[in-house]
Amino acid sequence: MTTSPRRYHITTFGCQMNKADSERMAGILEDMGFEWSEDPNDANVILYNTCTIRDNAEHKVYSHLGRQAKRKQEQPDLTLILAGCVAQQEGEALLRRVPELDLVMGPQHANRLKDLLEQVLEGDRVVATEPVHIMEDITKPRRDSTVTAWVNVIYGCNERCTYCVVPNVRGVEQSRTPEAIRAEMAELGRQGYKEVTLLGQNIDAYGRDLPGVTPEGRHKHTLTDLLYYVSDVPGIDRIRFATSHPRYFTERLIKACAELPKVCEHFHIPFQSGDNEVLKAMGRGYTQEKYRRIIDTIRDYMPDASITADAIVGFPGETEAQFENTLKLVADIGFDQLNTAAYSPRPGTPAALWENQLSEEEKVDRLQRLNHLVGIKAAERSQRYFDRIEEVLVEDRNPKDPTQVMGRTRGNRLTFFSSDIAQLKGQLVQVKITEVRPFSLSGEIVEVRHPVTV
Numbered sequence: 001m002t003t004s005p006r007r008y009h010i011t012t013f014g015c016q017m018n019k020a021d022s023e024r025m026a027g028i029l030e031d032m033g034f035e036w037s038e039d040p041n042d043a044n045v046i047l048y049n050t051c052t053i054r055d056n057a058e059h060k061v062y063s064h065l066g067r068q069a070k071r072k073q074e075q076p077d078l079t080l081i082l083a084g085c086v087a088q089q090e091g092e093a094l095l096r097r098v099p100e101l102d103l104v105m106g107p108q109h110a111n112r113l114k115d116l117l118e119q120v121l122e123g124d125r126v127v128a129t130e131p132v133h134i135m136e137d138i139t140k141p142r143r144d145s146t147v148t149a150w151v152n153v154i155y156g157c158n159e160r161c162t163y164c165v166v167p168n169v170r171g172v173e174q175s176r177t178p179e180a181i182r183a184e185m186a187e188l189g190r191q192g193y194k195e196v197t198l199l200g201q202n203i204d205a206y207g208r209d210l211p212g213v214t215p216e217g218r219h220k221h222t223l224t225d226l227l228y229y230v231s232d233v234p235g236i237d238r239i240r241f242a243t244s245h246p247r248y249f250t251e252r253l254i255k256a257c258a259e260l261p262k263v264c265e266h267f268h269i270p271f272q273s274g275d276n277e278v279l280k281a282m283g284r285g286y287t288q289e290k291y292r293r294i295i296d297t298i299r300d301y302m303p304d305a306s307i308t309a310d311a312i313v314g315f316p317g318e319t320e321a322q323f324e325n326t327l328k329l330v331a332d333i334g335f336d337q338l339n340t341a342a343y344s345p346r347p348g349t350p351a352a353l354w355e356n357q358l359s360e361e362e363k364v365d366r367l368q369r370l371n372h373l374v375g376i377k378a379a380e381r382s383q384r385y386f387d388r389i390e391e392v393l394v395e396d397r398n399p400k401d402p403t404q405v406m407g408r409t410r411g412n413r414l415t416f417f418s419s420d421i422a423q424l425k426g427q428l429v430q431v432k433i434t435e436v437r438p439f440s441l442s443g444e445i446v447e448v449r450h451p452v453t454v
């Protein structure tokens with residue numbers, strides 16, 4: 001097989017943080033003169049950006065990698081890179097396990113890809129997993145969308161949730177400066193992007209590591225202050241942020257979201273469990289009562305806000321009654337969407353070593369029961385959109401129906417309607433909702449008539 005020179009392919013597993021890291025690494029490769037190859041078999045640099053949150057994702061990585069390792073035996077100039085959380089966790093051991101691998105690099109090293117790859121191209125096998133201070137603003141991401149973009153605001157996490165590998169693999173919190181974040185958003189605005197999602201593993205921790213205290217004694221730079229600071233970036237019409245932690249979610253932040261017109265009324269706040277004992281075992285640092293109070297406060301300020309979350313079922317020791325508390329929370333709150341997962345023990349985390357693990361059958365049974373309820377509640381929540389006019393930011397063509405375009409409401413509901421993508425991509429459009437489904441909507445474009453001023 002012939003491969004054209006200097007082509008790369010990246011396969012990304014896992015969360016938005018990984019997707020944002022992949023976009024930055026793609027930008028670095030393009031700066032180095034590499035071109036994107038849709039087909040990995042036609043690329044001579046292959047990068048897997050990996051995730052350890054689920055067993056499934058980890059197994060997939062090894063099967064992809066195995067195929068390319070075989071290919072490398074016939075094509076020795078192929079460069080194989082394993083980045084992300086599996087790389088961080090396994091480190092040097094990976095080079096022994098997969099002798100064809102050239103570079104193993106943890107997520108904190110994403111911005112260093114050029115240096116690391118140059119060492120590889122000179123003939124070294126390289127492991128980069130030591131903690132580093134993340135280098136600021138040297139990368140220009142190659143973004144997958146031309147309408148919406150992610151902007152990292154804080155890397156790492158200082159929490160110690162007992163099920164989570166993130167603190168081990170992504171290191172301690174490192175906030176970017178408000179100036180650097182605003183500059184990146186301004187550049188996105190100039191390039192025609194319309195929506196920015198500010199990203200952090202625990203975004204409410206933003207600014208705690210930056211210097212400065214206010215006269216009232218709080219950190220000078222908080223997520224709330226950041227939202228005010230970036231809320232008027234020209235060209236950017238919508239701002240979102242994720243992922244929030246209930247322990248640090250403040251009324252001040254909620255007030256800012258209500259006040260700032262560009263900040264969307266959509267809150268992604270994982271609760272993980274509706275039972276206080278389980279929350280304690282998870283090391284989450286809040287109670288279900290506190291979580292409910294946060295949602296009540298959001299709804300006091302913004303009655304129509306969308307609420308989405310993450311939940312885990314089958315955590316070690318979770319009893320049927322404790323699981324039912326999660327069902328009760330979900331029934332009471334009525335989430336617009338809930339990402340659910342059965343607990344899976346991750347190496348290097350405290351909960352993985354506990355003896356009170358639940359059987360797979362129990363976990364699957366609970367997951368199914370929870371998902372059933374989530375579908376019912378999401379369908380109920382969708383009803384409120386029926387016959388309403390919603391503002392939709394058009395992102396792309398509907399891949400299943402080229403006569404339709406798709407975009408999202410401010411509440412983050414995926415919405416489809418008939419129109420021409422060439423005319424509407426990146427536009428904010430008023431859409432009358434004519435059909436509602438649990439997790440998406442359909443509608444018709446509304447002619448917007450501007451009021452006549454006399």
Ligand code: SF4
Pocket residue numbers: 157158159160161164165166167201202245
């Ligand atoms: S807050 Fe908890 S679950 Fe989230 S990344 Fe940090 S340790 Fe993991």
